[in-house]
Amino acid sequence: MGLLDSVLGQVLGGAAQQQPQGGALGGLGDLGGLAGALGGLLANNGSTGGLGGLVSKFEQAGLGDVIGSWVGKGENLPVSGGQLQDALGGDTIASIASKLGINAQTLLPMLATMLPALIDQLTPHGKVPEQGLGNHEDLLGSLSGLLQGRQS
Numbered sequence: 001m002g003l004l005d006s007v008l009g010q011v012l013g014g015a016a017q018q019q020p021q022g023g024a025l026g027g028l029g030d031l032g033g034l035a036g037a038l039g040g041l042l043a044n045n046g047s048t049g050g051l052g053g054l055v056s057k058f059e060q061a062g063l064g065d066v067i068g069s070w071v072g073k074g075e076n077l078p079v080s081g082g083q084l085q086d087a088l089g090g091d092t093i094a095s096i097a098s099k100l101g102i103n104a105q106t107l108l109p110m111l112a113t114m115l116p117a118l119i120d121q122l123t124p125h126g127k128v129p130e131q132g133l134g135n136h137e138d139l140l141g142s143l144s145g146l147l148q149g150r151q152s
Helices: 002-018 032-042 050-060 064-071 081-088 090-100 104-122 136-151
Strands: none
Touching (some): 032 050, 032 104, 050 064, 064 104, 081 104, 090 104
8 A cells, every 4th residue: 555655645745735725725724534535436345436436426527537537647637526526426525525524615626626636646657557446444544544654
């Protein structure tokens, strides 16, 4: 999981730097919840069916070109909070926001910043790995350890 730790460190560190002090990420307190949310979206046994399932959800929402740019090589197309809500569904967004103790309007811009960069870096060969990114427990442990290290 060393590569995953490294990639997530770069993405989460960059997203945290883009938020103003005391902003959305700073107000979360326990960033372990964010690790759980990302793990739930990307894990093979997560709510979306892993990265492959996430790609399918985006394609069904008419956003295949957007997520395709994140997976593929080249520039990442931007995504809006509204597009994320359409692709992931209001229930998924509400569930993640609730777990984090924030509202959807706070969560969506965070996801719109972090998800493209995270998926881009997790797919350096321009395609979704056949075996996926691992199970939720693996990703959660990796993300939580990384985030706790950053809070020190």
